[in-house]
Amino acid sequence: MSNKRLAKDVFDLRVALGSETRPGAPGSFYHIACGGERLLRRPISVCGAWDDVVRFVYAVRGEGTKWLSGVCSGARLDMLGPLGRGFDLADEPTLLVGGGIGVPPMVFCAERIDAPVHAILGFRDADAVILTGAFASFDLLTDDGSAGDKGYPHEKLRERLAGGEWKNVLACGPRPMLKAVAKVCAEFGVRCQVSMEERMACGVGACLVCACAVGGTYKRVCADGPVFNAEEVDWDV
Amino acid sequence: MSENVHAPDLSVNLAGVTLKNPVVAVSGTFGFGREYGEYYDIGRLGAVCVKGITLLPRGGNPPPRVAETPMGMLNSVGLQNPGIDAFLSDELPFLRRFDTAVIANISGNTPEEYARMAEKLGDMVDLIEVNISCPNVKAGGMLFGTDPALAAEVTRAAKRAAGRPVLVKLTPNVTDIAHIALAVKDAGADGISLINTLGGMRIDTETRRPILRMNTGGLSGPAVLPVAIRCVYQVRGLGLPVLGMGGVSTASDAVEMMLAGAHAVGIGSAMFADPYAPMKVLQGLGEFMASHHLTRISELTGGVLPWEA
Ligand SMILES: Cc1cc2nc3c(=O)[nH]c(=O)nc-3n(C[C@H](O)[C@H](O)[C@H](O)COP(=O)(O)OP(=O)(O)OC[C@H]3O[C@@H](n4cnc5c(N)ncnc54)[C@H](O)[C@@H]3O)c2cc1C
Ligand SMILES: Cc1cc2nc3c(=O)[nH]c(=O)nc-3n(C[C@H](O)[C@H](O)[C@H](O)COP(=O)(O)O)c2cc1C
Ligand code: FES
Secondary structure, three states, X not given: OEEEEEEOOEEEEEEEOXXXXXXXXXXXEEEEOOOOOOOOOEEEEOOEEEOXXXXXXXXXXXXXXXXXXXXXXXXXXXXXXXXXXOOOOOOOOEEEEEEHHHXXXXXXXXXXXXXXXXXXXXXXXXXXXXXXXXXXXXEEEEOOOOOOEEOOHHHHHHHHHHOOOOOEXXXXXXXXXXXXXXXXXHHHOOEEEEEOOOOOOOOOOOOOOOEEEEOOEEEEOOOOOEEEEHHHXXXXX | OOOOOOOOEOXXXXXXXXXXXXXXXXXXXXXXXXXXXXXXXXXXXOEEEOOOEOOOOEOOOOOOOEEEEOOEXXXXXXOOEOOXXXXXXXXXXXXXOOOOEEXXXXXXXXXXXXXXXXXXXXXXXOEEEEEOOOOOOOOOOXXXXXXXXXXXXXXXXXXXXXXXXXXXXXXXXXXXXXXXXXXXXXXXXXXXXXXXXXXXXXXXXXXXXXXXXXXXXXXXXXXXXXXXXXXXXXXXXXXXXXXXXXXXXXXXXXHHHHHHOOOEEEEOOHHHXXXXXXXXXXXXXXXXXXXXXXXXXXXXXXXXXXXXX
């Protein structure tokens, strides 16, 4: 494995799996053990996969991801996966909307769609910008205008959808962004799938701690998701 | 009889039911067995205790429902479950395909609800675990488990209707656990399960918000092991069969739990760190027996040698 800094507090982790394991599909995640003194694993989305190598891009947020960032190349990691229901990809013109550390799974989606793809990438500021090189065609936005245009992804999405050529929207990022993206897609009647985040324990669907309100009930982000149809998510619960 | 000829006997008797080994997947961490069944043969477990079920379906509490703690975690799931009828029709038949005992964990708002559930279960499960210790629901739950009179009333109601042995699951959130254990014993409990989770709380120092949407939750995982061992130890004098749980993650923890007085040992949160934890504990128990020349694992139960006071 290798573990390299990509930006301030963002790391690019590549792990060679045993040959019997499949790396997983866009939107799926691995549940990664982050040091023996922590009971819970950390869910991280698959950012890319080649043969038996799986790639993750993660931000250092708290103790667990800090520990992960200190793991040296060549070490062994304890990972459970691939887990979860990923994006339902179609080879149709697709807009990818990524916010901050939600951009990594969008990279994998772009690779796997055999049709025109355009990304709308939003970041806090210039220091947080990552992975733009992975997209052939993209809009770059920052909250403060320090890189690309000043603005939010859902505003750019509205402009793009007005053109009428896009059939699908896939999104990953902070919940307020996903909610805004879902609203814009609903206005245009365009199918939208979102990757949701929730705190997890088991990661496999057994403990029910990762509840997300979807379609009037609590669904398990780890097993029924993390990807859901945006129109089914109960955004205000 | 040479002691190496016979395979070590891992079977135990829990409240009149023979389990082929003492390793039990506890309630709420193992769903209805389907998920971990993808990782190993759940038929290798001594018993599976299912997610807490209620008379009617329950949606559970709003998220976040989990917070990490030093060597443990808090949960506030709030008994999300499909209700007893869906359990019987959709989940139990799956579990029954495996060669493992099934324990039904039930929660009610009133003693009558416990009785109605026990009646519906009939003899379709091996044991009934009466949960009077859930910290995450308003009505019923832990309220019953902290008051000896109420605990006894629920026990009697369940016992009257039950077609199988009844374990009463106790909360450690009491001053004197032996007092409650005695009350449920006198009310006819066939055994007790302990411990359920300990009340706990975490706060985000930036937002000043509790991590859990319900503000408080139940603590489990390795952090609670010593509390669980102490609780099991304190009820050992009552002569009640005990399903001991709380923080067990290794075979050595399980041996400790049995020495304190447990007849069988539950494993819960340890699975979140390692899904194979129950299988590893099982294997480790076999190794412990071999290295300590034990022929029957049940010899360990209550085998602690306390210092004289
Ligand atoms: C399906 C899914 C995919 C994800 N993919 C990525 C990714 O590709 N890259 C990336 O950088 N991050 C991703 N995350 C977020 C990542 O899991 C959290 O940032 C991480 O768990 C924080 O752990 P920590 O120990 O650093 O933080 P701490 O705050 O110390 O963690 C304490 C506990 O809270 C949990 N937690 C804290 N924040 C989150 C969060 N936002 N989501 C879920 N659990 C959280 C931790 O897992 C841990 O159990 C994903 C989350 C989910 C649910
Ligand atoms: C996520 C979660 C859900 C739980 N749900 C239930 C439940 O439905 N009924 C119950 O009696 N106990 C429930 N418990 C408590 C466990 O069965 C067990 O008593 C406790 O977690 C201590 O064991 P452990 O440290 O091995 O996890 C739950 C525990 C966790 C962590
Ligand atoms: S984390 Fe256990 S069900 Fe999702």
